Amino acid sequence: MSTTTTTPPAGDNPPSTNAIREADYIRFKKYAAWTFVVAAPILTALPPRKLDHYTVLLTSAWLVSANHLSREYTGQSIMERLEGRLSKPSSIMQDLPTERAHQIQAKLRAARDAQIRDGSAVGEELERLKRQQQQERSLAEKIWMGSETEGWKERRLREEQKALEEGKSYGDLILEHIWDVWNWGKTGEKKEEGGSKDEK
Structure with missing residues (x-):
């Protein structure tokens, strides 16, 4: 009496342990990404709302999860999409x-x-x-x-040299620039205020 061994067809092979683990890992990443995409904004919005390392961690987890889901569903991550749009001409x-x-x-x-x-x-x-x-x-x-034109560096250096020759310090120059920004370039008001203080 002879026994013959038959091999099962290729489609009937059970998946290997590594393939099962890999499929589980992919499914875990997908569910974890969905969890962070939904839960991170909710946890960030809960009181006490403050910007600390927990908020930064939750925001980072949300960004990584959104990036992963974008790659999962569209084939391109968010960064790849941004790079593609920035590399195209306007x-x-x-x-x-x-x-x-x-x-x-x-x-x-x-x-x-x-x-x-x-x-x-x-x-x-x-x-x-x-x-x-x-x-x-x-x-x-x-x-x-801004509204600067060509030769602005040379003009700025001349103005700086002139101010230093008049006895002003770099701190005075910085304060003048801050004052110009604060008052949208209207320098007359500061001089009037300074003049009225001197008269008193």
């Missing part, structure tokens, strides 16, 4: 159809800057060219530089 640049348009804009910009430098444009024409120059600055540059 919509203004997308409106320009060709490289030729970039070249023409660069030539026009160079010609306008040359007119401003040479002084060939005067009066209203000069003001118009300067306004165009200011409008072309990017939003980030406008925020960072």
Whole structure:
């Protein structure tokens, strides 16, 4: 009597222990992420509301969980999405159809800057060219530089040197800058107040 051993079909193989553990771990991460996404804002909003290390930990857990769920459901994490959006050119640049348009804009910009430098444009024409120059600055540059124009470093150094020669200290210069920011550039009020105190 002979016995034959038959191997079960490939689909009937029970999953290995490692595969079960891996599936459990993935399921655990998913449930933990959902728990933190829901619970972290609630725990942060409960009294006493204060900014301490617990709030920072809960916020970090919420961010990591949201990032994990985003990657789980969309295939891209939040950071990958942000990097993708930041690396794309702005919509203004997308409106320009060709490289030729970039070249023409660069030539026009160079010609306008040359007119401003040479002084060939005067009066209203000069003001118009300067306004165009200011409008072309990017939003980030406008925020960072404010209303400063080219050569601001040299002007600032000359003003600083003049103030130091008059006997002012760096502390006085810092206070003047703070005062200008506080009063939106209106320096006359401080001088009037100082003058009225001296008269008393």
